[in-house]
Amino acid sequence: MKQLFGLIGHPVEGSKSPWVHECVFKHAQIDGTYLCFDLKEDRLEDAVKGLKALEIKGFNVTIPYKESVLPLLDEISPMAKQLGAVNTVKNAGGRLIGYNTDGLGLEAVLKRHLGSLRGLSVLVLGAGGAARGICGALLTTDIKLLAIENRSIDRAEALVASLNHSGETRAKLSQLCSDPYSYDLIINTTSVGMSPNEHASPIDLNTIASSAVVCDIVYKPHETQLIKNAKAKKMKVIYGIEMLIEQALIAESIWNDLSEAQLNEARQDLMQQIIDL
Numbered sequence: 001m002k003q004l005f006g007l008i009g010h011p012v013e014g015s016k017s018p019w020v021h022e023c024v025f026k027h028a029q030i031d032g033t034y035l036c037f038d039l040k041e042d043r044l045e046d047a048v049k050g051l052k053a054l055e056i057k058g059f060n061v062t063i064p065y066k067e068s069v070l071p072l073l074d075e076i077s078p079m080a081k082q083l084g085a086v087n088t089v090k091n092a093g094g095r096l097i098g099y100n101t102d103g104l105g106l107e108a109v110l111k112r113h114l115g116s117l118r119g120l121s122v123l124v125l126g127a128g129g130a131a132r133g134i135c136g137a138l139l140t141t142d143i144k145l146l147a148i149e150n151r152s153i154d155r156a157e158a159l160v161a162s163l164n165h166s167g168e169t170r171a172k173l174s175q176l177c178s179d180p181y182s183y184d185l186i187i188n189t190t191s192v193g194m195s196p197n198e199h200a201s202p203i204d205l206n207t208i209a210s211s212a213v214v215c216d217i218v219y220k221p222h223e224t225q226l227i228k229n230a231k232a233k234k235m236k237v238i239y240g241i242e243m244l245i246e247q248a249l250i251a252e253s254i255w256n257d258l259s260e261a262q263l264n265e266a267r268q269d270l271m272q273q274i275i276d277l
């Protein structure tokens with residue numbers, strides 16, 4: 001019988017997760033299927049119970065459930081617990097275990113493009129579930145400074161407070177920079193620019209130095225307004241689709257215990273397909 005995997009979130013229409021996971025299934029010879037479930041807010045608990053009853057092998061969680069899914073799971077990995085956000089759930093013999101692969105996925109992409117993150121001043125836009133994973137991972141690297149900007153200030157403050165657990169982290173987060181020109185890397189984790197609001201950008205790049213790298217985790221549309229604006233200013237850009245691929249490959253290694261070689265094969269195939277997007 002086919003093994004079932006999937007995604008819960010809202011909206012999930014047009015998600016590229018099935019494309020990534022089906023590609024992994026092909027390369028790793030897994031007889032699996034990956035389905036997207038569009039969930040209304042009040043159905044999250046029923047849905048998680050239902051997926052468990054159906055013996056789903058693993059599922060991803062996206063906007064807006066990365067935080068609210070935590071109390072519905074049987075166990076949370078230390079990293080996801082610390083971040084307060086889950087994007088990957090593994091069904092281990094009937095126990096649902098939550099993980100967070102967002103931050104590690106983005107870190108892998110950033111290192112591929114930039115080599116090292118050493119000494120960088122980073123501005124993260126947004127303070128939702130995705131931002132939690134990303135900020136947590138960034139703070140384990142040797143960046144110099146991390147600033148978080150969000151529409152709702154209280155949510156940004158709550159995120160800063162929850163990340164502020166060690167002395168080292170405090171040092172990086174406390175030097176909030178007042179001069180936007182000094183950022184080396186801007187990462188959009190908000191849903192601004194996502195279809196159907198394709199013409200919106202989460203930041204005015206005229207306030208940012210053109211030497212900064214702009215990374216958007218929104219991947220639909222492939223080229224967001226933010227990425228278009230950055231390219232018009234000849235800034236280096238990193239597309240959201242790359243993070244989608246990396247976080248999904250990490251999720252696959254959690255669900256299916258895949259080897260580096262199997263993941264590499266799928267990665268190469270997917271990256272080749274991006275060129276045609």
Ligand code: ATR
Nearest residue numbers: 063064066126127128129130131151152155190191
């Ligand atoms: P995810 O789990 O993917 O991070 P989320 O938790 O719903 O999703 O967070 C979405 C992020 O996008 C939040 O930072 C949100 O800002 P608020 O905390 O103020 O809600 C941000 N966001 C969504 N729509 C926005 C908009 N129109 N303008 C600015 N920020 C927006």
